[in-house]
Amino acid sequence: MISMKNVSKVYIADKPPALSDIDVDIAQGEFTFLVGHSGSGKSTLIKLLLREILPTTGEIIVAGQDVVHMRNWKIPFLRRNIGCVFQDFKLLPNKTSYENVAFALEVIGKSKHVIRTQVPEVLKLVGLDDKAESYPDELSGGEQQRVSIARAFVNRPPLLLADEPTGNLDPATSLGIMSLLNRINKTGTTVVIATHDREMVDSMRKRVIALENGKVIRDQSRGVYGYGD
Amino acid sequence: MAISPGYFIGEAWSSFRRNWVMSLVAVTIIYISLLLVGTFFLTGAIVNRIATSFEQKVSISIFMKDGAAPADVQALQGDMQKDPRVDSVSYVSKTQALERFKERTKNSPQLVEQLRGNPLPASFEVKLKDPRQVAAVVKTIKADPALAKVIKNAEEDVHWGQTIVENLFAATGIVRLFVLVFVILLLVVSLVLIGNTIRLAIYSRRKEIGIMRLVGASNGFIRTPFLFEGVFQSVVGALLASGTLLAAQAFLVPWLQRNLRFLPVSISGTTLAQLTGLLLLSAVVIGLAGSGAAVRRYLKV
Numbered sequence: 333m334i335s336m337k338n339v340s341k342v343y344i345a346d347k348p349p350a351l352s353d354i355d356v357d358i359a360q361g362e363f364t365f366l367v368g369h370s371g372s373g374k375s376t377l378i379k380l381l382l383r384e385i386l387p388t389t390g391e392i393i394v395a396g397q398d399v400v401h402m403r404n405w406k407i408p409f410l411r412r413n414i415g416c417v418f419q420d421f422k423l424l425p426n427k428t429s430y431e432n433v434a435f436a437l438e439v440i441g442k443s444k445h446v447i448r449t450q451v452p453e454v455l456k457l458v459g460l461d462d463k464a465e466s467y468p469d470e471l472s473g474g475e476q477q478r479v480s481i482a483r484a485f486v487n488r489p490p491l492l493l494a495d496e497p498t499g500n501l502d503p504a505t506s507l508g509i510m511s512l513l514n515r516i517n518k519t520g521t522t523v524v525i526a527t528h529d530r531e532m533v534d535s536m537r538k539r540v541i542a543l544e545n546g547k548v549i550r551d552q553s554r555g556v557y558g559y560g561d
Numbered sequence: 562m563a564i565s566p567g568y569f570i571g572e573a574w575s576s577f578r579r580n581w582v583m584s585l586v587a588v589t590i591i592y593i594s595l596l597l598v599g600t601f602f603l604t605g606a607i608v609n610r611i612a613t614s615f616e617q618k619v620s621i622s623i624f625m626k627d628g629a630a631p632a633d634v635q636a637l638q639g640d641m642q643k644d645p646r647v648d649s650v651s652y653v654s655k656t657q658a659l660e661r662f663k664e665r666t667k668n669s670p671q672l673v674e675q676l677r678g679n680p681l682p683a684s685f686e687v688k689l690k691d692p693r694q695v696a697a698v699v700k701t702i703k704a705d706p707a708l709a710k711v712i713k714n715a716e717e718d719v720h721w722g723q724t725i726v727e728n729l730f731a732a733t734g735i736v737r738l739f740v741l742v743f744v745i746l747l748l749v750v751s752l753v754l755i756g757n758t759i760r761l762a763i764y765s766r767r768k769e770i771g772i773m774r775l776v777g778a779s780n781g782f783i784r785t786p787f788l789f790e791g792v793f794q795s796v797v798g799a800l801l802a803s804g805t806l807l808a809a810q811a812f813l814v815p816w817l818q819r820n821l822r823f824l825p826v827s828i829s830g831t832t833l834a835q836l837t838g839l840l841l842l843s844a845v846v847i848g849l850a851g852s853g854a855a856v857r858r859y860l861k862v
Contacts, residue, residue, distance in 0.1 A: 382775075411777035422772050426580065438568065439778040483776065 333491055333522040334358040334381065339390030341376050341546075350376040351546045354390070358524060360490065363517045365533045366526040367557055368543035374526040377543070378495045381524075382414060383407050395490050412440050415484030415521075419496035421476045423468040429455065429479045430464040436483045454486045458512060474505035478512065485516055492516060494525040498532060506532060530557040573789035583762040584794055590758045591798025591847070594751035595840050599806040601747055602839065605740035606832045612733035614825045619695055619729070621687040621702070622720040627655070629683075629711040637707040641687055646698050648688045655683045682718075693730060695721055752847055755798075759791050759851035763859070770859040784856045791852025792845055799844035803837045 339354040351373045358364050366374050379385045380392060383399050392399040395413040402410060416422075423432050430451055437447045455461050458478040468476050477497060484492055494513065498506035510532055517523040527533065533540060533556060540555030541548060550558070625634065634652075641650045653661070658681040666672045687702075689695055699721055702708060712718040763770075773783045810828055817826040 405779070408774075408777045408779040408782075411775065416775055422768075422775065424769055424772055426576070426769075435773075436776045439773065439776055439782060 333360045333362070333395060334524070335391075335393040336377075336380075337391045339380065339387045339392060341373075341380065341385070342388045349388070349546050351380075351387075354546075354548060356541060356548065356551075358522060360522055361517070361520050363514065363523045363536075363538045364525070365536070365538055365540045365555070366524060366543065367528060367533055367540055369528065372543040373546040374543055375495060376546075378493055378524075378526055381493060382416065383410055408439075412487065413489050413491060415481075415487075415489040415492040417477070417480050417484050417492065417494040417497045419499035421468070421473075421480045423476055423480055423483075425468055428465050428467055429460060429471070429482075432468070432479055433483045433486050436486050440487060442487070450486055454482045457485075457515075458482045472505075473501050474508060477501065477505075477509055481509070481512060481516070485521070488519075489521070491522045491524070494523070494527075496527055496529075497525060498527065498529050503531065510536060528557075533557040569785045569789050572786040573793055576786065576790055580762065580766070583765055584790075587755075587758045587762050587794045588798045588801075591755050591795050591844065592801045594754050595799050595802035595844065596805060598744065598747050598751050598843075599802055599836055599840055601740070601744050602836055603806060603810060603828060603832070605744055606828055606836075607826055608736055608740055610827060610829075611824055612736055615729060616692040616733060617688075619689070619692040619721070619726050621685075621689075621695065621699055623685040623687070623702070623708070623712065624682040624718045624720070625684060625711045626713045626718075627682065633707055633710040634683075637705065637711055638685065640705050640707055641685070641702060644698065644701060646690055646694050648690045650688075651686045653684045653686060655679050655681055658683065692726075695726055696723070748843065752843070752850075755795065755847045756851035756854065759794070759848070760855035763787060763852060763855040767859045770856065774860070780860050783860060784853065787852045787856045788849055792848035795844035795848035795851075796841065799840040803840050806836065807833060 334356065335358075336354050336356045339351060340349050341351040342349045354373075354377070366377065368374050376385070380387055381394050381399070383394075383402060387400060390400070394410065397406075397410050397413070399410065424435065427435060433454060434447045434451045437450060442450075452461060452464070455464055458481055460475060460478050460482065463471060463475060463479075466475075468479070471479065477500075481497075492513070497513070498509050501509065506529060513523055513525065514536070537554050537556075539553050540550065540557070542550040542555075542558060623637075638650055638652065641647055656679070659679050662681060663673050687698070689698060699719060703719060708719075770783055810833070814826060814828055817824075
């Protein structure tokens with residue numbers, strides 16, 4: 333699903349690179365945590381996968397597409413294969429939950445009929461079928477994150493990227509979000525989560541890739557957050 | 562991609578409703594700007610018409626000597642009427658000239674009583690299609706051999722008020738230029754102002770554009786509702802401005818006509834149609850250009 337070979341990213345020439353010589357392979361259907369301190373390169377890695385930025389060197393394949401040599405006009409089509417969840421939810425404030433989710437389908441030209449059946453379905457999956465007509469500012473943080481997960485997942489992308497999805501949420505709510513992401517993973521979707529939520533990582537016992545200063549320092553298949561740090 | 566234009570129109574409308582404060586600001590600024598442009602356009606049209614009416618008063622008078630042979634007079638008239646620059650040639654006989662004199666001096670009839678016989682000459686009054694060509698036409702007439710047979714002296718008997726005419730044309734030319742420059746300046750200022758307003762409205766929604774990109778919306782898909790919205794706002798502003806101007810002129814022009822009888826104040830239907838066209842056309846151009854340029858900035862990958 334994801335293949336990164338010798339990937340480096342240098343933002344400013346004289347400064348140490350944000351990522352250096354990353355080799356990562358993530359198979360289809362895997363559930364992977366990407367852990368590390370702030371500035372370790374997690375977000376840079378996510379941005380590379382989304383083709384928001386280009387690597388300085390190296391090759392990246394995401395969902396079968398060569399991200400590095402991709403034409404600009406093809407980027408939207410890459411992103412349709414990647415569901416995205418962010419710490420700040422990134423919901424459209426002037427659309428209801430339903431419309432926020434429906435938007436992801438409208439964008440790829442799905443018919444009204446498809447929208448009318450899939451949106452309620454996915455809202456039910458995330459447990460928000462009763463909040464469909466609420467605007468984001470009428471929802472709690474956990475509920476907003478559920479809407480953003482519903483939006484990311486509604487067109488059933490093969491890959492779901494989450495950048496600090498529980499960063500703004502209390503532990504109990506975070507647990508709910510994680511189990512939701514786990515359930516989505518069970519449907520066959522590859523899930524990659526960048527986080528520094530130690531408890532969460534430790535309790536899930538999933539693959540953990542640890543980054544430090546732009547390098548992979550650990551890659552364990554049933555890992556924990558880290559030792560002592 | 563099978564997305565109907567209905568989707569974009571719906572999107573534009575619902576975003577107009579949801580962002581109605583920003584939309585209202587944009588529409589208001591477009592309205593006021595175009596109202597200013599339109600006001601000066603109409604003022605310019607009125608000034609132009611007044612200038613034209615002054616210019617059309619320019620005519621050439623040729624005073625003939627008594628006892629000129631009718632054949633020669635007719636020959637001269639025929640020559641002048643053949644000139645394509647000449648609009649009309651009217652003959653004023655001695656008797657008609659006396660009548661006009663009596664009419665003009667009816668407050669002091671003793672003037673006429675003192676006249677012995679009829680000292681007034683017969684004359685031609687020549688009107689031109691384009692009054693600006695008066696000097697050239699006078700030159701042609703003076704070169705006509707038929708002229709010498711019916712007048713005493715070419716310098717004295719061919720009148721066209723040279724100095725006044727030249728000053729008049731200089732004045733109307735300056736007024737026209739001034740009005741034109743002012744309308745163009747105002748139009749440019751409005752374009753910049755309106756473009757900026759639309760950009761501001763879009764800037765306030767750059768987060769939305771970022772999210773659209775993230776969920777895989779193609780650039781065209783993102784841009785189109787904004788373009789629809791920009792054009793929609795501009796057209797609403799333009800229609801309001803046109804409506805206000807049409808209503809205002811329907812009220813003001815008759816008032817001016819009553820109160821400034823000495824000036825020929827009027828606005829033709831063509832001018833009003835041109836005005837509406839100008840405002841609507843600039844609205845569409847501004848709407849497209851303003852929103853296009855603004856969205857473009859946030860679409861950079």
